[in-house]
Amino acid sequence: MAHALQSVEEAADRLRGAGYLASPEIAASAFLADRLEKPILVEGPAGVGKTELGRALAQATGRTLLRLQCYEGLDESKALYEWEYAKQLLYTQLLKDKIAETIAGAGTLSEAAERIAGSEDLFFSERFLLPRPVLAAIRSKDPALLLVDEIDKADPEFEAFLLEVLADSAVTVPELGTVRAVHTPRVVLTSNAARELSDALKRRCLHLYIDFPTAQRELEIVRARVPGVSDQLARKVVAAVQAVRKLDLKKAPSISETLDWVRALTLLNAATLEPQLVADTLSIILKYEADIAKAREHLGYIAGAEYR
Ligand SMILES: Nc1ncnc2c1ncn2[C@@H]1O[C@H](COP(=O)(O)OP(=O)(O)O)[C@@H](O)[C@H]1O
Numbered sequence: 001m002a003h004a005l006q007s008v009e010e011a012a013d014r015l016r017g018a019g020y021l022a023s024p025e026i027a028a029s030a031f032l033a034d035r036l037e038k039p040i041l042v043e044g045p046a047g048v049g050k051t052e053l054g055r056a057l058a059q060a061t062g063r064t065l066l067r068l069q070c071y072e073g074l075d076e077s078k079a080l081y082e083w084e085y086a087k088q089l090l091y092t093q094l095l096k097d098k099i100a101e102t103i104a105g106a107g108t109l110s111e112a113a114e115r116i117a118g119s120e121d122l123f124f125s126e127r128f129l130l131p132r133p134v135l136a137a138i139r140s141k142d143p144a145l146l147l148v149d150e151i152d153k154a155d156p157e158f159e160a161f162l163l164e165v166l167a168d169s170a171v172t173v174p175e176l177g178t179v180r181a182v183h184t185p186r187v188v189l190t191s192n193a194a195r196e197l198s199d200a201l202k203r204r205c206l207h208l209y210i211d212f213p214t215a216q217r218e219l220e221i222v223r224a225r226v227p228g229v230s231d232q233l234a235r236k237v238v239a240a241v242q243a244v245r246k247l248d249l250k251k252a253p254s255i256s257e258t259l260d261w262v263r264a265l266t267l268l269n270a271a272t273l274e275p276q277l278v279a280d281t282l283s284i285i286l287k288y289e290a291d292i293a294k295a296r297e298h299l300g301y302i303a304g305a306e307y308r
């Protein structure tokens with residue numbers, strides 16, 4: 001059963017129940033998108049919880065999650081459905097006596113082909129259809145949430161196709177006809193802004209920008225994701241990461257890196273952060289040599305940062 005969100009507070013509570021700590025803006029977008037039945041387009045740097053929001057929102061609203069990971073060259077057919085080639089082949093093998101009977105006595109090659117063509121429908125039917133996430137979301141008997149992850153990685157043509165599907169809540173499979181959604185699926189799209197998305201797509205969606213979290217929210221996320229972490233260490237790490245983000249870096253550490261750092265330091269039995277320990281473990285939160293070199297110049301500042 002899908003659950004309709006009743007208020008911004010309820011959205012925040014239910015997201016929390018799904019393991020997601022939402023900022024007030026995120027909770028408001030989740031509530032409005034659910035009420036207005038609009039897709040949410042989530043943008044922001046890597047690792048700030050865009051994908052996770054899609055997953056958590058599906059859980060918070062009692063919807064089946066269908067996820068489409070986008071990539072360059074992704075096209076309609078891969079997003080909609082494929083024919084199960086191996087199964088078709090297996091059937092032709094198992095049915096080869098029947099097929100031989102069908103074409104027995106055919107005078108010419110084209111006559112034999114004609115007779116086989118008569119059974120073509122069998123091989124392009126529901127039985128051999130492998131629905132991909134977009135079709136699966138449209139056909140879903142249970143209310144669904146379609147997560148279109150990293151839409152900016154797909155080509156603009158794919159975006160146009162997706163817009164059409166979203167507008168109609170229907171897709172056409174040439175061999176099977178038009179499939180209409182029983183329940184309009186909710187949609188969450190994410191983008192790392194690798195390219196500018198079309199105005200048409202932006203117009204259709206509620207827009208949500210997720211930035212790096214405040215220290216307070218990041219601490220809550222650490223507590224939720226690393227149960228049992230010492231409070232002192234969690235505060236120290238959050239303060240240190242927030243300080244590192246202020247350095248002029250090629251790639252600032254995201255929430256995933258904060259969590260990795262906390263887990264690593266816990267394994268090392270660290271109770272707090274010392275400059276030497278920061279130096280030894282910087283590679284967990286920084287992925288570029290130049291960033292690590294820069295952070296090394298500020299070890300005292302990083303280790304000394306206090307949670308406020
Ligand atoms: N608000 C949040 N509440 C709980 N965990 C979060 C939150 N934001 C991020 N995370 C954690 O950070 C990790 C990275 O988030 P992810 O959704 O993969 O980032 P993105 O899709 O923006 O690159 C997730 O595995 C999740 O555990």
Ligand SMILES: [Mg+2]
Nearest residue numbers: 050051052190
């Ligand atoms: Mg992601």
